Amino acid sequence: MTLRIMAIDIQKIRGQFPTLVDASRRPYVFLDTAASSLTPRPVIEAMGRFYTDFRANVHRGMYTDSLRATEAYEAARSKVAGFIGAEAEEIVFTRGATESLNVAARGLAEGLGPGDEVVITIMEHHANLIPWQQLADRSGFTLRFLPLGEDFRLDMEAARQTIGPRTKVVAFMAVSNVLGTVNPTEELIALAKAQGAATVIDVAQAAGHLPLDVTSWDCDFLALSGHKMYGPTGIGILYGKRPRLEAMEPQTFGGDMILEVTKERSTWNRIPWKFEAGTPHIAGAIGLAAAIGFVEEIGIEEVVRAEERLAAHALERLQSVPGLRLYGPAGGVRGGALSFAVDDIHPHDMADLLSKQGICVRGGHHCAMPLMRELGIVGTTRASLGIYNTEQDIEDLIQAIHEAKRIFG
Numbered sequence: 001m002t003l004r005i006m007a008i009d010i011q012k013i014r015g016q017f018p019t020l021v022d023a024s025r026r027p028y029v030f031l032d033t034a035a036s037s038l039t040p041r042p043v044i045e046a047m048g049r050f051y052t053d054f055r056a057n058v059h060r061g062m063y064t065d066s067l068r069a070t071e072a073y074e075a076a077r078s079k080v081a082g083f084i085g086a087e088a089e090e091i092v093f094t095r096g097a098t099e100s101l102n103v104a105a106r107g108l109a110e111g112l113g114p115g116d117e118v119v120i121t122i123m124e125h126h127a128n129l130i131p132w133q134q135l136a137d138r139s140g141f142t143l144r145f146l147p148l149g150e151d152f153r154l155d156m157e158a159a160r161q162t163i164g165p166r167t168k169v170v171a172f173m174a175v176s177n178v179l180g181t182v183n184p185t186e187e188l189i190a191l192a193k194a195q196g197a198a199t200v201i202d203v204a205q206a207a208g209h210l211p212l213d214v215t216s217w218d219c220d221f222l223a224l225s226g227h228k229m230y231g232p233t234g235i236g237i238l239y240g241k242r243p244r245l246e247a248m249e250p251q252t253f254g255g256d257m258i259l260e261v262t263k264e265r266s267t268w269n270r271i272p273w274k275f276e277a278g279t280p281h282i283a284g285a286i287g288l289a290a291a292i293g294f295v296e297e298i299g300i301e302e303v304v305r306a307e308e309r310l311a312a313h314a315l316e317r318l319q320s321v322p323g324l325r326l327y328g329p330a331g332g333v334r335g336g337a338l339s340f341a342v343d344d345i346h347p348h349d350m351a352d353l354l355s356k357q358g359i360c361v362r363g364g365h366h367c368a369m370p371l372m373r374e375l376g377i378v379g380t381t382r383a384s385l386g387i388y389n390t391e392q393d394i395e396d397l398i399q400a401i402h403e404a405k406r407i408f409g
């Protein structure tokens with residue numbers, strides 16, 4: 001088992017994740033980070049400190065704990081901003097990538113109608129598909145899909161043909177939660193910008209795994225979830241370029257998002273608060289900032305190197321299993337989602353048999369049913385990697401797949 005990958009001490013990192021060090025859980029091989037990562041102690045402790053030391057609402061009280069809570073909440077916003085190369089005012093806290101994508105889609109769809117086109121990809125998670133479908137039904141614009149090309153990557157020739165003068169929005173995932181494909185973000189943004197189209201990037205599977213920089217990308221919106229990058233559940237962000245957020249109407253109304261309210265009408269707070277109606281997930285924001293601190297302490301470049309190395313090893317080992325079909329790039333730059341099918345074993349049966357051997361993976365359509373249909377399958381079994389995974393985890397997975405094959409014989 002490789003305990004040190006490059007400069008990273010994986011064993012030390014594993015020690016920070018309570019569920020990994022709890023011996024009563026053995027055997028416990030966690031390979032489901034694409035669904036939700038585990039949470040390290042610094043995140044749990046940061047959230048605990050909010051509840052034990054200064055539990056109060058934000059933006060309201062003049063007493064010490066409330067001021068402290070406000071300070072920690074706004075410091076978390078600045079931390080997220082720094083992490084993605086944005087300004088703090090451009091960070092809206094949400095419940096997660098799903099809510100962020102819905103807000104961005106509703107905002108952008110305001111000005112769209114018949115004759116306009118929104119371009120997404122066939123590999124999108126439902127969170128970046130259904131909002132556009134619903135809005136297309138209501139507003140009359142056309143939803144177009146970029147297809148797959150070689151080796152489960154996007155067909156960029158088709159992208160160049162599809163993104164044209166009618167395109168008003170290009171919305172796509174940076175990394176596929178099913179295929180592990182890393183999409184050519186900069187190239188897609190350039191194609192969109194050449195047509196004056198807005199861009200929405202879903203980085204749910206990229207955050208915490210790859211460097212993100214909205215300034216160099218020059219995208220309009222970006223959505224991420226905390227729980228997929230070692231942070232808490234129920235918190236995420238929507239990044240919006242300042243003029244975009246300023247021009248966008250709020251969609252949820254109530255406390256905190258207003259400037260002045262009369263019996264007849266209301267005016268809105270400045271960005272980003274005009275998009276944060278009601279009491280926010282304060283502990284979640286604090287936990288998300290701690291998760292970013294955790295990733296930054298390891299160093300994102302080190303994370304990339306370690307995960308790339310382990311993914312390459314996992315691909316090699318998986319492809320050595322007779323009867324295993326891989327659904328995703330077989331090499332090159334890719335993310336840590338490893339989707340496969342073995343013989344005729346249904347993905348749910350495979351996930352169940354692996355689970356009985358202590359291996360946590362996901363079986364099913366992974367919220368990407370149009371992609372499954374395109375591939376002509378009902379689903380895949382998906383193992384996905386995080387910073388705590390080792391070559392031993394991969395060996396345990398391979399052994400367990402062989403055992404499942406034996407049982408189905």
Ligand SMILES: Cc1ncc(COP(=O)(O)O)c(C=O)c1O
Nearest residue numbers: 096097098125127177204205225
């Ligand atoms: C690529 C992608 N986008 C969006 C989402 C939705 O994230 P959440 O459920 O945290 O809102 C997911 C979750 O699996 C995802 O993988």
